[in-house]
Amino acid sequence: MKKIRVGIAGASGYAGAELLRLVALHPQLELATVTSEKSAGTAVGSVFPSLAGLVSHSFQSLAPETLLADADAVFLALPHTKSLDPVAACMKAGKPVVDLSADYRLKNPAVYEQWYQTPHRHAHLLKDAVYGLPELHRDAIAKARLVASPGCYPTAAILQLAPLFAHDLVQPDTIVIDAKSGISGAGRSPALLYHFPEAHESLEPYKIGQHRHIPEIEQELNALLPGNPASNKPASMVAFTPHLVPMNRGILSTAYCRLKHPAALADLRALYRTYYKGASFVRLSDDIVPNPRYIKGSNYCDIGVYADQRAGWVVTVAAVDNLVKGAAGQAIQAMNLMLALPEDMGLTAPAAYP
Amino acid sequence: MKKIRVGIAGASGYAGAELLRLVALHPQLELATVTSEKSAGTAVGSVFPSLAGLVSHSFQSLAPETLLADADAVFLALPHTKSLDPVAACMKAGKPVVDLSADYRLKNPAVYEQWYQTPHRHAHLLKDAVYGLPELHRDAIAKARLVASPGCYPTAAILQLAPLFAHDLVQPDTIVIDAKSGISGAGRSPALLYHFPEAHESLEPYKIGQHRHIPEIEQELNALLPGNPASNKPASMVAFTPHLVPMNRGILSTAYCRLKHPAALADLRALYRTYYKGASFVRLSDDIVPNPRYIKGSNYCDIGVYADQRAGWVVTVAAVDNLVKGAAGQAIQAMNLMLALPEDMGLTAPAAYP
Amino acid sequence: MKKIRVGIAGASGYAGAELLRLVALHPQLELATVTSEKSAGTAVGSVFPSLAGLVSHSFQSLAPETLLADADAVFLALPHTKSLDPVAACMKAGKPVVDLSADYRLKNPAVYEQWYQTPHRHAHLLKDAVYGLPELHRDAIAKARLVASPGCYPTAAILQLAPLFAHDLVQPDTIVIDAKSGISGAGRSPALLYHFPEAHESLEPYKIGQHRHIPEIEQELNALLPGNPASNKPASMVAFTPHLVPMNRGILSTAYCRLKHPAALADLRALYRTYYKGASFVRLSDDIVPNPRYIKGSNYCDIGVYADQRAGWVVTVAAVDNLVKGAAGQAIQAMNLMLALPEDMGLTAPAAYP
Amino acid sequence: MKKIRVGIAGASGYAGAELLRLVALHPQLELATVTSEKSAGTAVGSVFPSLAGLVSHSFQSLAPETLLADADAVFLALPHTKSLDPVAACMKAGKPVVDLSADYRLKNPAVYEQWYQTPHRHAHLLKDAVYGLPELHRDAIAKARLVASPGCYPTAAILQLAPLFAHDLVQPDTIVIDAKSGISGAGRSPALLYHFPEAHESLEPYKIGQHRHIPEIEQELNALLPGNPASNKPASMVAFTPHLVPMNRGILSTAYCRLKHPAALADLRALYRTYYKGASFVRLSDDIVPNPRYIKGSNYCDIGVYADQRAGWVVTVAAVDNLVKGAAGQAIQAMNLMLALPEDMGLTAPAAYP
Numbered sequence A, B, C, D: 001m002k003k004i005r006v007g008i009a010g011a012s013g014y015a016g017a018e019l020l021r022l023v024a025l026h027p028q029l030e031l032a033t034v035t036s037e038k039s040a041g042t043a044v045g046s047v048f049p050s051l052a053g054l055v056s057h058s059f060q061s062l063a064p065e066t067l068l069a070d071a072d073a074v075f076l077a078l079p080h081t082k083s084l085d086p087v088a089a090c091m092k093a094g095k096p097v098v099d100l101s102a103d104y105r106l107k108n109p110a111v112y113e114q115w116y117q118t119p120h121r122h123a124h125l126l127k128d129a130v131y132g133l134p135e136l137h138r139d140a141i142a143k144a145r146l147v148a149s150p151g152c153y154p155t156a157a158i159l160q161l162a163p164l165f166a167h168d169l170v171q172p173d174t175i176v177i178d179a180k181s182g183i184s185g186a187g188r189s190p191a192l193l194y195h196f197p198e199a200h201e202s203l204e205p206y207k208i209g210q211h212r213h214i215p216e217i218e219q220e221l222n223a224l225l226p227g228n229p230a231s232n233k234p235a236s237m238v239a240f241t242p243h244l245v246p247m248n249r250g251i252l253s254t255a256y257c258r259l260k261h262p263a264a265l266a267d268l269r270a271l272y273r274t275y276y277k278g279a280s281f282v283r284l285s286d287d288i289v290p291n292p293r294y295i296k297g298s299n300y301c302d303i304g305v306y307a308d309q310r311a312g313w314v315v316t317v318a319a320v321d322n323l324v325k326g327a328a329g330q331a332i333q334a335m336n337l338m339l340a341l342p343e344d345m346g347l348t349a350p351a352a353y354p
Helices: A014-025 A064-070 A084-093 A109-116 A123-128 A134-143 A152-166 A214-223 A265-275 A324-338 B014-025 B064-070 B084-093 B109-116 B123-128 B134-143 B152-166 B214-223 B265-275 B324-338 C014-025 C064-070 C084-093 C109-116 C123-128 C134-143 C152-166 C214-223 C265-275 C324-338 D014-025 D064-070 D084-093 D109-116 D123-128 D134-143 D152-166 D214-223 D265-275 D324-338
Strands: A004-009 A029-035 A073-076 A097-099 A129-131 A146-148 A176-181 A239-244 A251-257 A282-284 A301-308 A313-320 B004-009 B029-035 B073-076 B097-099 B129-131 B146-148 B176-182 B239-245 B251-257 B282-284 B301-308 B313-320 C004-009 C029-035 C073-076 C097-099 C129-131 C146-148 C176-182 C239-245 C251-257 C282-284 C301-308 C313-320 D004-009 D029-035 D073-076 D097-099 D129-131 D146-148 D176-182 D239-245 D251-257 D282-284 D301-308 D313-320
Touching (some): A109 A214, A129 A214, A176 B176, A251 B176, A265 A282, B004 B014, B014 B029, B014 B324, B064 B084, B073 B084, B084 B123, B109 B214, B129 B134, B129 B214, B152 B214, B152 B239, B152 B313, B265 B301, C004 C014, C073 C324, C084 C097, C084 C146, C123 C129, C146 C324, C152 C176, C152 C214, C152 C324, C176 D251, C239 D313, C313 C324, D004 D064, D029 D064, D073 D084, D084 D123, D123 D129, D152 D214, D152 D239, D152 D313
Parallel strands (some): A004 A073, B004 B073, B073 B097, C282 C301
Antiparallel strands (some): B251 B313
């Protein structure tokens, strides 16, 4: 079978490096073109020595028409607001596109403008965009031409709370999501906050209640409420605090909520098992608490459900690799679906431990 | 002025090492005797090479009478349940004692027995014990002969929430404390969970809703409620999840709650400033979010207050060094008060940065 | 094609976890049996949660006859001195075996006894054992039934110096190998030295001039000298100091030597390129200095050659993943050769970066 | 006694932060003025939150005359080549100055120009400059008005080899210094190499044989050779490779050499003890190998001497904190001597462990 040729735009960051790695390992995908503005003209193996000898391409400048001429399908790993036009170009050319930015994730363009300080100049395309979380939107993704791949924090937060929302179990105004991320989540551009001596032996809460991933978490969770699929108005709002933790990769999200009615832990866990039946990349863990060390480099999302009966809280813990299930891996998982390939193709490798 | 001679029992762990370091730096304290069962007979400088040339003592076996004969005042850094009798011996000998274990922290012996699976065989002494958080109990500590020094997590959690409780602002059943600790908080005994390759590139939630520090947090916070000082029955219960983070030292505690009535952020911050006026070791930080890197090795507790007006939560962040303000430093701070020395004597050194 | 069934003995350590991971990814190998004394009866996914859902076996106790009945080929990842008998059993059963211990690496049983304090009770098998470094002994490995897979440090040290020895360029008594290893190299058994707070913000030289990997480095390098293939008496001895570095994986070896005759750097580099022509897993790097971050989790060995013309030294730097090219990956590379599979089958995945 | 007022120029880097911390702790020094170009106008506590509440000054722009008007003595923590003129201004004003840059370390201006690509426009002052390693030049420092404080690597390298050179024991052309540094040694300016995800799980050799600290190591060691004090021509050259290690602080230097005549280890160690008799900050360690974790945040230099009798090498290991004994602490140690204060005043605090 002839391989499908893919183009990757904006690949000199960490998510881009992971796309390059995962495409290189994928049995049915083949790299056509890779772009980066700051590394244009440089060999991939010079920017990412890990790929030396494995990827022979050089980075090019982004020119959508060239990218599209060469590629059967496209991944866009551009910064937020920079994907607006390239997505439109891909759509026009009829090429399947997975956009890793936030530009097409929010259904309501006013919400996008509010959080990203940019008007959404292709708002008419939003109805075609499917939020790229296959565990929630598998069928829609398979039919989509445009997938808006989720942010790293939302991947963990939505997956750990979705079964509770789908059964309308959660008391509104009781949801706290305390998320912790490895520093690669901040990207590859040096800055004081990510300078090794500042970030090491350090633990940095940031953008308390103000992180841009909040609206997509609320959009997706509230859409799961029975009888509420089409509403964009949040029924629940979440307290969300991200923290930078001194590790390279991985997100651990600890979410707290109170239930509308008491429930036994065993019943809650059964409900999660049913909800994620058949989801190749969700692993439910009872005795072993999820931890980034079990999933780093892999596309798995480990979820644990716990109950603090004494104080009346349900606590869920989710771990994902921010660059794989939280970015490049999830994008390929969606692309597999769009291309009618097996959903898990090229993505089943486990974490190297330790 | 003649120095006051102190004995330290159980000093071959990390809190003990810090007691040795801080006593060596203290202008009015002098080490009389130091004990450790597993290192008895070994020079301090062999167990802790950082102290080589600075502390000339060797560890001895714990024999309370010898310890007491030699020392004017005593620090007990023994494991939980192992301080019950030595404290009684110190009390009998009339020597001021600061106990770093949990054995005399909880006012209600039934609560102690429930969480520590051990009957409290000296329950009559509990009325003499003062919870050793000087920011809350300065005067009582100064008059006490027995101080029960707080746990590391409770130091952060209580200090970050105390002003809100003292003004009865918090809605019960809305308190979530998500705490993160460096691995030294787990002590110095090797185990798989703390083995470097397991703990590095790792983030481990543990004892979700079940950590033994919960009852002292609830005891101290509820006691602050106006009109409720004597009650041991928790008015509020807290959801508490500790996490192990790949750093050596430091606790970062992120606490969430909802208020009974809306409040402006500026008013909340003013309330904290008033509450902690004169507290040498509490630093309130508005623009710079507290981070363990600013306080490691020091006795400071940095606190930041934030408001998520959109979702209706108050978020407070506290950072302490688990071994200093969370253990040895706080114990010395209390001892200074008991000995009528300046509260901050020997404790003002800032963190070495980075 | 029917898969080849492999047994793995002693797989509850880190090298064992890597063997399990790499076998799971290998297109032609299939796990038959896996043993561990301390984890016998436990599911692989409970000991290594990274493999949950991917490896369904449970650990068994080692019983060589069962292992051999079930498996077409065997990997032994047992501690040093514990492989002596199992290897003999495999040989008797005629099953190809790759032994990851040191037990069959040294040609001279007296040298083995001196460094491992154990008489070699199967010394007659040593003539059948091939030192499992495919870059040096590819043909012999392909014909062997017993491969003694190299230690992690020797893999780096031998590969970085082999071309110089093969051309007899090195002045004896000038070779210094300063090696640095991630902590996983110390294994998975907790001990104070590897306790996170001790090993973090720490850098530990150990066994200075006394590490057991020294004799195999000297054996292999001296055997490369023209005219000296059969001698076991070292022509050169090396100064070798290993260090523990606060990272999980990876070895960086910095080797220094003086040449018998001056040589231009370009000529030296050309000589390395020629020597490693066709070696799939050796990557020569000129501008980018080898670093564990480029090879972690992969089977590559990156080598850089540098000249300090001013002071008269050649400095070579090699990076390998101690658990892959330094252990499990190399063992599979040798097994591929023994089984007449492509040498790089199942081993080409690059490092996940960062 | 009235405190001595000191000015610090260029204090917004890590060495500057340490100078501020150590001056704050010093019983006889008091901060007069502190300058920084990039942080001028900002409060010290905003740039270094660790010092909030402890240092009330704001950074100013450097104006030598103001600095000198205000201060009794001066520390210059400016970048290399930027101290040339300010030192001259201090000398003219007759104020004692400790310069932490390399500008006055090398006796031979031609060597300076060669390694720093800048002509030394105040070469006539070099004769007045004393190399600020008190263990070698105590008396000269006490009489000096200009002290050139050593680099971090040379502090370790010179101290670990000095006794061997002073007794002319070392074979020339056999000296290898393999040095490892925490990332704070690279300064506080963000760059890709020091970006957390690049520097973590990473180990980077750099400037192999080309680091600017080489000439001062050679200058100082060769000057110790009997009969050779005045010569600037190196009798020995060293192979020197620095490495960046994923820790915040600390240098570990492993040095190898061959002796002119065989010597027993006990004799070598005795020789070191004699040489460093009375040196408050050198700790000789036999059984416990020096490790940065024992000295971080402190002014101690731990040294261990080992012999590889089999292969014929002496291996010495030295550990210093690059920012304290390798920079700010050593500068204050020299200033104490210049000001006729006790050499160790304000500097005896041990490392916080772990």
